[in-house]
Every structure is written in C-alpha cells, then in structure tokens.
Amino acid sequence: MKVLFLGTAAAEGVPGLFCGCEVCRIARQRGGKNLRTRSSIFIDNTLKIDLPPDTLHHVLSYGLDLSRLQHLLITHTHEDHLALHELGYLVPGFAYREQPLTAYGSEDFARTLGEISEQMRQWLQVKVLQPFAPYEIDNYTVIPVLAYHRADERCYNYIVSDGSRTLLYMCDTGWYREATWRYLAGVRLDAVIAECTKAFLEAPYDTHLGLSDVLKLKERLLAMGTAHADTRWAVTHFSHNGRPLQEELEAFCHPHGIEVAYDGWEMAL
Ligand SMILES: [Zn+2]
Ligand SMILES: [Zn+2]
Structure with a gap:
C-alpha cells in the first residue's frame, strides 16, 4: 500500500493564507517541507480521503488525473476537508469523465450534499457509511470509526486495509470516546496516521490532538495490542499555531x- 500525502495542514494552511506570525514567516523562509496545504491522502492512486480547497494545487503538483478517480472518502464537512463548491466542476461542461465518482461519508455528509443539483447527481454518487461497519471498496476494506470532533456532525476516521496492510487515518479528532476504543481493541494496525493540529501547543480545546496526545495514543494502542512493534506512526494535519516546523x-x-x-x-507500507 502506498500513501501519498497530498496536504498536511489544518484549516488555514502553513504558512496561513493571510498570516504573518513568526512561525508562518519562518515557514516561508525555509520553504520545502515547511509549506503545507490542506490535508488529504491518496492511497495507491485509487482511494482518496477528503477533498480540500487545495485540490487543484495537488493535481498540478503531483500530476494527478482525478478524471479517473472513482472513490472519495470524506471524513467530515469542515471546509478544509470538503470544498463543496469544487464538486460543481464534476458535471459535463466543466468535466468529461467516463465514470461517476462515488463519495462516501456519514449521513451528515450526505445531508450537506443534498443541496447539489439533479444534473450533478448523475456524476456524483453518494454512499452513506455506518460507523464500525466494513465496506468493500475497490480492492480495499474500509471501516469508518467515530471521531470525536464535532457535536453537530458525525465525523469519521477511516481504517483502510488492502488485505495485507491495515492503516488508520485519524483526521480530524480529539481523544477517542469509548465506542471507538472498544472497536479498535479488535483491530491490528500496520500504520497509524494521527492528526496533530496542536503540535507543540498545549491548547484547552479537545476536538484535536497535539504531540503529547499522540504519545499517549501510541502508548495506549500498543498496550491494547492494536499497534505492534512494527506499526508505522506518522503525524499530519498541523495548524501554524502549534509551531509545526518540520x-x-x-x-x-x-x-x-x-x-x-x-x-x-x-x-510505503
Ligand atoms: Zn481539519
Ligand atoms: Zn475539522
């Protein structure tokens, strides 16, 4: 399984779009890995998670051909993960495609899409996923697990397995609640990609994680047997407020x- 990180930033990017703080100035000076766009991953060029507002930039930077994309998993509808207006360019006149695109997410995600036109529905199929249920998508098993992120929306993190390797993509979430821990107790993960919005910042809000939380997460998943000695760990989804210099x-x-x-x-897993 190959996981391409298209973007690794939280809401405003790093440096932030309109931001002149010290961290954003350093990120601009250093460039390279310190320049981060809004978060998305692309698994084996087949399964994409989230559609951030920087998607056109990702297409240009990585030579992607999204006309071939058939499977888009959405974690939640915050704008840095779902640039809803960009889906408007799926319809003929803007886009020429051979296959419709299927977007997968929670009922709340589907409700958000409910405002799109009839014409677009021919090109955009929507599949509602239930938490902790396995779905066969292309050659993968995908299991949405409940994130702890918004009170007004069911948000998902995703377990993706290709039959050989299994990964957990944790964008966005705070510390998991009981149902998710219970489910994870029966899973064996080869990779954990944890969000790290707060990074070095000890901020009081609990709907995102920071570095200290990720260390606790690693300890807990190892103790549960969900992670093992060879499990790969990575952090992503950084806010400039957390000082995320590479x-x-x-x-x-x-x-x-x-x-x-x-x-x-x-x-590469
Ligand atoms: Zn986010
Ligand atoms: Zn969010």
Whole structure:
C-alpha cells in the first residue's frame, strides 16, 4: 500500500493564507517541507480521503488525473476537508469523465450534499457509511470509526486495509470516546496516521490532538495490542499555531519512532 500525502495542514494552511506570525514567516523562509496545504491522502492512486480547497494545487503538483478517480472518502464537512463548491466542476461542461465518482461519508455528509443539483447527481454518487461497519471498496476494506470532533456532525476516521496492510487515518479528532476504543481493541494496525493540529501547543480545546496526545495514543494502542512493534506512526494535519516546523517536529518525533508527514511524502507500507 502506498500513501501519498497530498496536504498536511489544518484549516488555514502553513504558512496561513493571510498570516504573518513568526512561525508562518519562518515557514516561508525555509520553504520545502515547511509549506503545507490542506490535508488529504491518496492511497495507491485509487482511494482518496477528503477533498480540500487545495485540490487543484495537488493535481498540478503531483500530476494527478482525478478524471479517473472513482472513490472519495470524506471524513467530515469542515471546509478544509470538503470544498463543496469544487464538486460543481464534476458535471459535463466543466468535466468529461467516463465514470461517476462515488463519495462516501456519514449521513451528515450526505445531508450537506443534498443541496447539489439533479444534473450533478448523475456524476456524483453518494454512499452513506455506518460507523464500525466494513465496506468493500475497490480492492480495499474500509471501516469508518467515530471521531470525536464535532457535536453537530458525525465525523469519521477511516481504517483502510488492502488485505495485507491495515492503516488508520485519524483526521480530524480529539481523544477517542469509548465506542471507538472498544472497536479498535479488535483491530491490528500496520500504520497509524494521527492528526496533530496542536503540535507543540498545549491548547484547552479537545476536538484535536497535539504531540503529547499522540504519545499517549501510541502508548495506549500498543498496550491494547492494536499497534505492534512494527506499526508505522506518522503525524499530519498541523495548524501554524502549534509551531509545526518540520525540523523541530522531526527532532521531537523521531526519538519516539514517529514520522512527520509533509506535502508530497509517500509512505510505503
Ligand atoms: Zn481539519
Ligand atoms: Zn475539522
């Protein structure tokens, strides 16, 4: 399984679109891995998770052909994960495709899409997924697990397995609630890609994670037997407020056996 990180930032990107804070200035100066667009991953060029507002940039930067994309998993409807207006360009006149695109997500996601036109529905099929149920999508088994992220919306993190390797993509979530821990107790993960919005910042809000949470997460999943000695760990989805400079993040994470994702990184499992 190959996981391409198309984007690794939270809502406003790094540097932030309109931001001149110290971290954003350093990110601009250093460039390279410190420049982050809104989060999405692409698994084996087949299964895409989320449709952020930077998708056209991802197409241009990585030479993607999304006319062939048939499977789009949506975690939740925050704008950095679902740029709803971009789906309007799926219809003939804007796009020429041979296959419709199927978008998968929770009932709340489907309700959000409910406002789209009849014409577009021919090109965009919507499949509602239930939490903790396995779905066969292309050659993968996909299981949505409940994230802890919004009170007004059912948000998902995704377990994706190709029959040989199994990964968990945790964007966006705070510390999991009981139902998700219970489910994860019966799963064996080869990779965990954890969100790390707060990074070095100890902020009081509990609907995202920071580095200290990811360390606790790793400890807990290892103790549960869900993760094992060879499980790969990576962090992604950074806000500039958490000081997510690649070099500093790596200095902190590498001794803990955690990799730091950056835009364009391919993780081979
Ligand atoms: Zn987000
Ligand atoms: Zn969010």
